Amino acid sequence: MINEAGLSEAELEAQHKRRDFIILQRDALTKARKDGEEEGRLAERHAVIFNAHRNGLPPQLITSLVGLSEAEVTRLLQRHGI
Template sequence: METITDKWIYFIKHAGELDFIPTTFVEPHLREAFDIANTASLTEEELDVQFKRRDFIYLQRGALEKARHDGIEYGEKHANILTAQKMLDDAFPLDVIHKYTGLTHEQIEELREKS
């Protein structure tokens, strides 16, 4: 099964009897066709369970992506605070610290007061 035609012929002959999608079937349209064939024989209850499972997976992926984004954002902010603190220790001007860290003048002043 090397050509797309061979793969479609294989699909048409075996779609109803396969337990998994062959790894060589990477084309999106073929994978969609297998998904449709796999759901065609399900009862309404089985379809409902499958859709709920799929929704749960999408929600989990979204939550993981948000956590990853928030973690990166937190790490960048923390790094900027540490950089600003070192620049304050070395007596850099406020405008220079703001330019290189993106912290507001108020945030930099708070750091200065804490140290």
């Protein structure tokens, strides 16, 4: 922390703006990380669906593995031409 007692009003305002900017940047990074993790989980789930289908598992079993509805699994497979 910085000792703000000796700062002029302009310096104090600049310091507060820098702090606010840092907070905004940190929040943006946290959100980006969270979004990236979610995207990775979704990609992994899709990979499980594709591999299970290629190995001959029926859609009903695939749905129980990944927690999606049969319609969602079928739609995903059709969308990717599988």
